[in-house]
Amino acid sequence: MKIAMNTGGGDAPGLNAVIRGVVLAASQKGWEVFGIKYGYQGLIDTKQIIRLTPEVVWDITNLGGTILGTASKGNPFKYLVRNSDGTVAETDISDKVVSNFKALNFDALIAIGGDGSLRIASEFMKKGIPIIGIPKTIDNDISATSVTFGFNTAVNTATEAIDRLHTTAKSHDRVMVVEVMGRNTGWIALHSGVSGSADVILIPEIPFDIEKVCNKIRQLELIGQNYAIVVVAEGAKPVGGDITIIEKRSDGVVRLGGIGKKVAEEIASRTGKETRDMVLGHLQRGGAPTTFDRLLSLRFGAAAVRFIAEGKFGTMVALHSSKIHAVPIDEAIGKMNTVPLDSDIILTARSLGISFGN
Helix, strand or coil: CEEEEEECCCCCCCHHHHHHHHHHHHHHCCCEEEEECCCCHHHCCHHHEEEECHHHHCCCCCCCCCCCCCCCCCCHHHEEEECCCCCEEEECCHHHHHHHHHHCCCCEEEEEECHHHHHHHHHHHHCCCCEEEEEECCCCCECCCCCCECHHHHHHHHHHHHHHHHHHHHHHCCEEEEEECCCCCCHHHHHHHHHCCCCEEECCCCCECHHHHHHHHHHHHHCCCCCEEEEEECCCCECCCCCCEEEECCCCCEEECCHHHHHHHHHHHHHCCCEEEEECHHHHCCCCCCHHHHHHHHHHHHHHHHHHHCCCCCEEEEEECCEEEEEEHHHHCCCECCCCCCCHHHHHHHHCCCECCC
């Protein structure tokens, strides 16, 4: 067997561990593995393909990022090409990708990515490429798996930052507003906020009333706590309002950010409290993966090789409880894993007195 593998979308701690899991498991079977660099770019420009041997991946489990590089742009079905007059046109070059895949005599493609990358993989599956998907998103928003690798590391990074902000907030009697990742779901904000003893957590699933947020801060002062920690997911929005967009690309993709600053400004204006905002941003993507993410990534990579051997193409590796399963890719991209409003973590947070601004 000759396996191709790529990583698409944003980077996440654990990607290199997945790559190592695939290469070592395939090597045990006498199979060859090739890395497609920068998403699907390596199948457009085949010079961007590298041979992955056990020697290449021996010591990459603990490394953040991905040795294959990744891309959040470059969808072959909507590929942007610059014309001679300087204008940019969208074109479908997916047939070229399929042709190159077959010309290189690959037997299967392991596509590692989030919802967008898996949607592209699903389209290529319909064009005849045998595919196994591996879910990757620090937002933990893919519903067909209990958890995605990278999430645990991102939460640990956010929690550590919140812990550090407690001391400076308390020293200056300040309100600290921390913006974390979470475009459509509030898993990172919820887990890190509860674990980091936040006073307010704002998530996309619960539109917030800023006055109720301020009331929570005023109530804390009445009991002698003159500082507060507010954790905000980047996709959080006020009641009747919309998400905060800082950039909209030509392909329609938007980049979120700035809600933390807006919340901080409103808190300062309404309460008179000295307020600071901080955006953790890509700090959550970087660094060495946690033990949990390393093990999950290696399990996902090894499972993908097993599923190829079993002919389970068109499926995605998923964790259900403590076991690895193969689920149809189309099911994986069909529904987003949002925070249930009656979940135990939400109920726990409310029992602890944490406000969600509603």
